[in-house]
Amino acid sequence: MTPVPEKEKTSLLLKSARPVGIIGYGAYIPQYRLPASQIARVWGGSDEGLPVKEKSVPGLDEDTITMSIEAARNALKRAGINPSLIRAVWVGSESHPYAVKPSSTVVAEAIGAPAHILAADLEFACKAGSEAMVAAMGLVGSGMADYALAIGADTAQGKPGDALELTAAAGAAAFILGPAEISLAEIISAYSFVTDTPDFWRRAYQHYPEHGQRFTGEPAYFKHISTAARIMMEESGTRASDYAYAVFHQPNAKFPRRVARELGFSDEQIKTGLLSPVIGNTYAGASPIGLTAILDGAKAGDRILMVSYGSGAGSDALDLRVTKKIKGRQNLAPTTADYIARRVEIDYATYARYSGILAMK
């Protein structure tokens, strides 16, 4: 193979032909909360060292589709565009209600998107939502479309008694991408890093996922997030101190704090987007909901680094800069904090009923 001459080497960053940004965003988090101490009470273990304080739990009438619709409607309110202008609806999740039959078409019709759109469901564990964002960036950035909707949503399932049950939560975030000149946050570039790393999986017909225990840490989460963040910053010529905010995938409270520290980010930079302690791990929704929380309070000029992580495994990094157009848009829909504050505590018995883990026949 002929080596690429030095001058022809291209950047590893994904950059669109025309500038793209987020023109509207929205979050949704179910109101029910299950304290981790409830799970420890039933399954054993002390209240000390629990991975999160509590997690969000979907109600009986909620799933990935309903939560996606709620988040998308909030995004539309902030975007201020007619849904008929949307040309793609992509929903990233590992808990699509149907194995075969798209969530995206249901979401599209519910929000009033037209029939002449692209629609598909994406699956890449917890990074399916950020993947949808990068795909939408490409569609708009190429000029094929002016507006595309990307959603990350999950009603995550953990086997009762498994460590995952303590954190597996529910939530959604939606982003309408459009031309940068009308956006409230420009996406400067994206970068994606993936390898074949079997740290977490669920085969067909299995109800609950399995995981590689301690293997999910160092060679999985930490390797991919830190590589994606480092390459993004190297290729962009940025340093941690250039960012007002950073948000990392958050399977628990500890991992994102550690990876942030290793990359040189302060607690101050990550605290706004670090929601896992109070809502748990919302999987494909996790770093996207962290981003909606940041956008709720961001001001023009703020630079934001978002890095997702999906098992299997890979990370998408997004480099964003907030524009002046954010002013007045933040309160057009309920904020992420509004959803976190809308809290109804339940016990394990109610959770067992809502999450369908009781065998009825």
Add this chain to the structure above:
Amino acid sequence: MSEVFIAGIGLTPVGEHWELSLANLSARAMLAAIRDAGNIRPQALYVGNFLASTMSQQANLGTLLVDNAGLGHIEAFTAEAGEASGAAALRMGYLAVKSGYVNAALVAGVEKYTDMVGVEVEGLISQSTDYDFEATQGLTPAGQAGMLMSRYMESCQTPRDAFSALPLLAHANAVNNSNAMYRKAITMEAYNKAPVVAYPLNLFDVAPYADGAAAILLVNEELASSRNLVRIAASSVVVDAMALHDRPDPLAFSAVTLSAQKVLAQAGLDWDEMDLFELWDAYSIFGILTIEACGLAARGEGWRWLRENDLSPKGHLPLLTMGGNKARGFPLAAAGVYQVAEAVLQLRGAAGANQVQGAKTALTQAMGGPASTVITHILKK
């Protein structure tokens, strides 16, 4: 018969080697031992391994490791004695060199514990119990240790924190061992607050399973002649009833008593002449029962003896000088080779901050199961 000398040692960091295969992890230790010996080519490789045939779906490790390390058409095979497999391989190497059949024998203790995750792992490790009567009932090695500890607590009326001395000592010593998995001292408070793992064992009573490979190159007098090397002064393997319930006194650890007596007699030495003792701390209770079985403390008094004596590298009988299984990490079969290589560091005066001043004689002891197999060596400078 030839004297048996240790010409080289090779140690790899104990931990989670997700990125290294069993063969490549082993090669690092093997080649390091050969380099340390001044590039003496071994005529044989004896491998100590417990779990590769199930955990890594790999048998015939002798050939695999020789082939991977490029050692040519030499003799090679595996010794298996549960967790004591590494020490068994050393015994094999000792016999080979002692007999005169082999001039230079490489011994490698290897374990790739992280090749598998999940509940099956505990089942595979339980192969060191009597399957038909113990494992099949759900008994695991930690379960065995828990039963022994309960029995000890009841018969000796000990307080719960009676078992803390060895874990605290191990963690304090591992701080200075660059190959150790946990280089952090722990406090009595941390010990007392640790969660229960298998009642009554808490997290700090249990040595953490890990990956690791360690190697030792043994040579005869001829190859050792020009150098001042550590020699193996005595070697012994003694077994006990496999199942705990087949032992008249499960707290006696009779194989420990017999194996220690044998090596002391072989070497013509006494406990007073030992400068350090690398005992087998797979569980804190094993350490206490070992101290009693060796006659260093009276029955029921081992916990108090461990608490009241200075056993640090500066103390009167230093134990677990590089952190032991508890804090260096417990790479199962490889641990028996780590122990001996660490004792060699002490006798060479190369143990750094944990150096036992003037150490000339060391006793090392490995176990398969709860002293079901006990393998003891005395090293002398």
